[in-house]
Amino acid sequence: MRIGLLASGGLGLNVVKYFLAKSGLTFVMTDRKSTDIIQLAKEKKVPYFVGNPRDGRSQDFIKDKQIDVLISVNYLFIIEKDLINLPSKIAFNIHGSLLPKYRGRTPHVWAIINNEVETGITAHLIDNGCDTGDIIEQIKIPIGYYETGAEILRKYSENYIPLIDRVISKIESGKLILLRQDNLKATYFGKRTPEDGRIDWNWQKERIRNWVRAQAYPYPGAFSLLDSNKIVIDEVVFDERGYEENMPNGLILSAEPFLVKSPNGVIKIKKFRDIDFQIQSGKILE
Incomplete structure (x- = not known):
C-alpha cells in the first residue's frame, strides 16, 4: 500500500519515523518550521514537499506518486478538496480529541481547562470542514488529576501509531466502518496564543x-x-x-x-x- 503523509512537529515526526522503519512511506509533506522532518526525508531520500499546499504545486506533487492512502498528523495547513480526492482509497486525519467534542486547535489543553477526566484521539475522514469528517476509530485516554497539557500530549503520541495501524488494517481487510459525527454534540475551540x-x-x-x-x-x-x-x-x-x-x-x-x-x-x-x-x-x- 502506497502511503503519503502530511506531518508537522514532534507528533508528525514520530509517525514519519515509524513509516520509514517499515519502508512504507511514499512521500511526506510538511511546513518550513518542521526542520527535523525535512532533514529526515533528505537523509532517507524520501520525496518531500515543504510549504502551503494551497500554492498550486502540491496537487501535481501528490498526483505523480499515485498513493492509496493519505494521512494527516498534526499538519499545520487546511487540506483542500482537490488533495483529499487524490488517494485511491482514503484520506484521513488524526485529531487530539474524542470527536465531535473539541474540534479545532489545542483540544487537550481545553479539555484540561474544562475539567474533563477523559480525552482521546480520533481517526476521521478528511472533508471540507474542520475536524468534521466521519469517524473511523477512536482511542480513549484518561486525564489524571495532576496531569499537565504536555503529559497528555505524550499520551497522545504513544497512541498515534497504534491508532493508525488499526485504520490501515481495516483498509487492507475491507472492514472499514464509518460513523457520521453528531453535529448537535460538537464543540469547537480556536487557536490559543501565549x-x-x-x-x-x-x-x-x-x-x-x-x-x-x-x-x-x-x-x-x-x-x-x-x-x-x-x-x-x-x-x-x-x-x-x-x-x-x-x-x-x-x-x-x-x-x-x-x-x-x-x-x-x-x-x-x-x-x-x-x-x-x-x-x-x-x-x-x-
Whole structure:
C-alpha cells in the first residue's frame, strides 16, 4: 500500500519515523518550521514537499506518486478538496480529541481547562470542514488529576501509531466502518496564543488550578501580572488557610509560602518561573 503523509512537529515526526522503519512511506509533506522532518526525508531520500499546499504545486506533487492512502498528523495547513480526492482509497486525519467534542486547535489543553477526566484521539475522514469528517476509530485516554497539557500530549503520541495501524488494517481487510459525527454534540475551540494564558483571579479555585496545569512548562504557561511584571505559574495547589471575606481576589496573603486568595479558597503557588523582582504580601495579582 502506497502511503503519503502530511506531518508537522514532534507528533508528525514520530509517525514519519515509524513509516520509514517499515519502508512504507511514499512521500511526506510538511511546513518550513518542521526542520527535523525535512532533514529526515533528505537523509532517507524520501520525496518531500515543504510549504502551503494551497500554492498550486502540491496537487501535481501528490498526483505523480499515485498513493492509496493519505494521512494527516498534526499538519499545520487546511487540506483542500482537490488533495483529499487524490488517494485511491482514503484520506484521513488524526485529531487530539474524542470527536465531535473539541474540534479545532489545542483540544487537550481545553479539555484540561474544562475539567474533563477523559480525552482521546480520533481517526476521521478528511472533508471540507474542520475536524468534521466521519469517524473511523477512536482511542480513549484518561486525564489524571495532576496531569499537565504536555503529559497528555505524550499520551497522545504513544497512541498515534497504534491508532493508525488499526485504520490501515481495516483498509487492507475491507472492514472499514464509518460513523457520521453528531453535529448537535460538537464543540469547537480556536487557536490559543501565549497572551491567552492570563489568569483571572475571580475564577473559582478549581478553574485556576486546571488553567495552570493545562499550560504548564514546557508550554508558554499561565500567568499573572504583579505591578505590570509578569509571573508565569506552572503549579498550584489548594491551601486550607483562611482569609477575610472582604479581601479582594488575587490578593497575595503570604510571600513564603506564596498564597493567593480566590473566591472560594486559598491557592498556594508551588512553582513559577524565574523572576527578577520580589513577591510581596498585600499586593494584588492581576
